[in-house]
Amino acid sequence: MDLKECKDFKDFEEIKTELVRFMMRYKLALDEFNKRIEILKHEFCQIHDYNPIEHVKSRLKTPESIFKKLKRKGFDISLSSIRENIQDIAGVRITCSFISDIYELSEMLQAQKDIKLVACKDYIKNPKTNGYKSLHLILKVPVFVSGKREETYVEVQIRTIAMDFWASLEHKIYYKYDKDIPERLMRELKAAADSVAELDRKMENIHKEIKHLKEAEGIDEKVDFDDGTQEIFINNQRFVIPYEFLIENFKAEK
Template sequence: MLTARAQQSLDTLDAQALAEIRTLRDETERFMLRYKFGMDEVITKLSILREEFNQAHDYNPIEHVSSRLKSLDSVIAKLQRKGIEPSFESITERVTDIAGVRVTCSFVSDAYRIFELLTAQPDVTVLRVKDYIASPKANGYQSLHAIIEVPVFLSTGAHPVAVEVQIRTIAMDFWASLEHKIYYKYDRQVPDSLLDQLTDAARTASELDERMETLHRRVHGEPVPRHGGHGPVAV
């Protein structure tokens, strides 16, 4: 049995450990909350644009906006895969997709228009852009990806927060959703025959986007751009 003094020392140690755990938990929750607020800021900006287009214009390029915040488990798993130091500073610098916003639109030209309107705002800083519309992935995936930074104003001051924004057409969003389900079903070990069909489907979706935009522009008496004339985005 432990002596009274030894038990008192153990109780004190346990109390200190619990206090440290609670402190770490609270700091982690506050840290993750910044990303939620950053995501909310971007959603608000897009919602304002969407409502303004509905009220003041005859056409709204924004069809749908969705968002997701990575779970803490997902963030930790990414730190382990990438060999990133598990500190708030390292996460801030090297993990830029904790907060994500996805915008779907009808036409490819809309994707570039939304990007320009969002990033033209003075409190939005563009950190990185990957234009998979101008340069699709090998599997045919097309989307405009941007890491932007927005300020989040808290009681402790302004905190810059990175948010990943993906902008793509309805057709490509449908394709990407199907691809994700297939990869999940096969635990990422997708048979080559299915991969070939997915790539072919992406090509078909791209052709559909082009044909539908051409039709839309002709109906509205607008010039039809040559294929690929929308990008890439310059930053």
């Protein structure tokens, strides 16, 4: 049924039921994607000595927001039109520590065989004119509804903490002025975006230098256990050392 053809209460109830079922697919896609992110976070913690994923936030567009976008873009008001033309109903924003983490995470997501990359917009290498930076991915995530496998769009935005801070404030200013920001403030926002980019660059360099120093020392990774031992990887060899041994050796050196 076309969503514009609602003649009586019965039609409205049918449309409402169809819409609830339709939106459920996107909710399942978000749940599935967030599950994948949790697995990747665990993998990062096991393989590396830090977790690059700082925050993960997901959201579903409201039906009202979806219909407004259809109207704004001149698409038909129907479920099939929504499915074909609106790719950001399910959205996930991932905040990372460093720029290099963004691309590493993107590669890990795309390496999963049942996730398909539909589109990629790299606003980090090619920022918007106002200074906005982020990596945008449109992915197809598999979900199972009534035993049937369906691929559902999920929009993923990956950015650093600094990029996210700037974007959040820019969004508030944008709507405070009803999307008509004075030219002076536009220049200030762009200057702030340039400062954010410089901060990200400096932090990335510090991150790389620390990593190189660590590799030069030969200690690849260390993990503390609750049983009073510490696991250390030196040149890819695993050692489990009691704290008492470490403490005694520290005292002897002093």
